[in-house]
Amino acid sequence: MALRVIGLVVPSGANAFKAVNVAQKAGVHTSSVRSLRYGWLAYALGERTTPRLKQNSKIITLDGNLSSGKGALAQKLADRLGMLYMPEPDTFYLDKMTGEKEPLPVDFNGMCSLEKFYTDPKAADGNSYRLQMWMYTMRLLQYADALEHLLTTGTADSEVPRSVLCSAQRPVRSRQGVILERSPFSDLHYNEIKGISICEFLPPHLVIYVDLPAEDVQKKLKQSGKSYLQNVPLTYLKSIEDSYKKSFLPKISSVDGVFIVCRPQVAEDIDYLKFEKGPWLEQDDVTYHHMRMLVEDKQRVATLTHIPKFLPEITIGAHDYDEKYYAFKSLPGKKYAPGYNADVGDKYIWLK
Template sequence: MALRVIGLVIPSGATAFKAVNVAQKAGVHTSSVRSLRYGWLAYALGERTTPRLKQNSKIITLDGNLSSGKGALAQKLADKLGMLYMPEPDTFYLDKMTGEKEPLPVDFNGMCSLEKFYTDPKAADGNSYRLQMWMYTMRLLQYADALEHLLTTGQGVILERSPFSDTVFLEAMFKEGYIRKECVQHYNEIKGISICEFLPPHLVIYVDLPAEDVQKKLKQSGKSYLQNVPLTYLKSIEDSYKKSFLPKISETSEVLAYDATQAQDVERVVEDIDYLKFEKGPWLEQDDVTYHHMRMLVEDKQKVATLTHIPKFLPEITIGAHDYDEKYYAYKSLPGKKYAPGYNADVGDKYIWLK
């Protein structure tokens, strides 16, 4: 499978998480203690999660259509609430995890293109579904990062979208005829065996902007590939949010909804959050034992990524053995990729024989 190339480049545990770029004053796991990977020994020696969880130790996701203003609200809320803000991942999120100075070629980032999707959504090479499946994997990895940060430091995290809401794009793609029914079935199978391993957000904030206004903002964005996004596609995303995602997620998470104008009043949103009692959802059933198992999972990014892999043939995401070998050796030939980090003389690693 094309997405299995992810196995070549994901570092393990804390190494992966520390490399992620996030927009917040405090770094991720900045204390010396966090340089050590959490494990069974730490738990056996008495490290517990619940003592560090406070009032704002929450996972909050901001959802809404394209260019709805959710990003601006997310950043302001993070500042107000003292939480970590993690911007929405792009197709190169994996490169941020591995600390690449420059994005690697798309062959090592899902073999898909966001620009190509918007300019040619019905491309015969299956780009649309590869993009959708890759972005679900990136959202899953980022969500694992967010959970790891929350459980390790006690600081809450605010994200733009999540793997739970990712399905709105799948439904819109299928409705517009961009992907096949078999792709939908494959995605639902993948999501069914992966999302169940994670706790849902404590709170989902939905920013509502009519599809017509979204289209106008996209045309003004200056990005050429966003100039002609079909209104029907944007409406499909909006409908999926309102008819599918929000009713479903409200069963386990608190939900607040605002129109784009109301969302600019950050003080009001903060006040509404303070009034919430957070009296539903699986977070209420957790204890130190379940938090321990969750931490063990989310720090192992290779294991998280593997949750999205099933041995099933699908032309859009399947590559042959020869193509896989070609990409594998092409990746290994990149500077600093032949051996594990710290053991590559070609990028200046020293005293390798002493390690």
């Protein structure tokens, strides 16, 4: 399928929120890309998750229509609860994961355009399909990043002697929860692809739905600085609203609570939630171990969306894929693994 090109650039074990800031240190006969990651040995030597799960070690998602105020509320809640806020991913989320200084061409980012989706939703070139599939994959990768953050914070993974010590030998630090705008669970397109991928993940602990009428959403969009959003049809906005209320919210009812938000004291309301039901309560250190192994392998996560279907309008054939592969490899710093490309200034390559 078209999105198989994702395999060219998905980093293994990368955190989107760490990729830009973490500097790899290379020494003699050590690879800058062979970072010491959590694995079976750390688990066998005592690394456990459940002792560090505290009250706010949760995954919370905010859902709602376009421009419904999800982002502002999510940021407010994250600050109030001491959680990590992850904004809704855009089409260039993959570039943020790989730490690109500037976004790569769209040929390596789903070959789709959000602006074209709103101005020409029925474009014959398959842009709408590619965009929605690409964004589902980006949300899946971001959700994996959120789970990895939840399961990893509070440990000293980069310090091997400490990371393999049993919990009794070091201070117990709590896992930090994450608040996201939307999630792959609220994506209502392409049931076959969603069915074979979302089943590998636990749902959010809490879903908060921001209930803003479609008419108010359209008024806000008309005042937007983005011209391609100013003429979004009301029928489209109403269809999103109906999909949430008639399909997503009933299906996600297994989550501990679903808020219909129209009040400012939502953060205080969260403090009183008991979280007494849901699949998270059925987990133990063994299942957390397997989940952690999955979500740190972003290539494996991305591959979950691959299905053997041929759609002429959007499928990338072998020759096109080969062409794009070598086009990607010809970009500065992409011929070899990070740290081994002299064309971008990597030093002492022969010692690594």
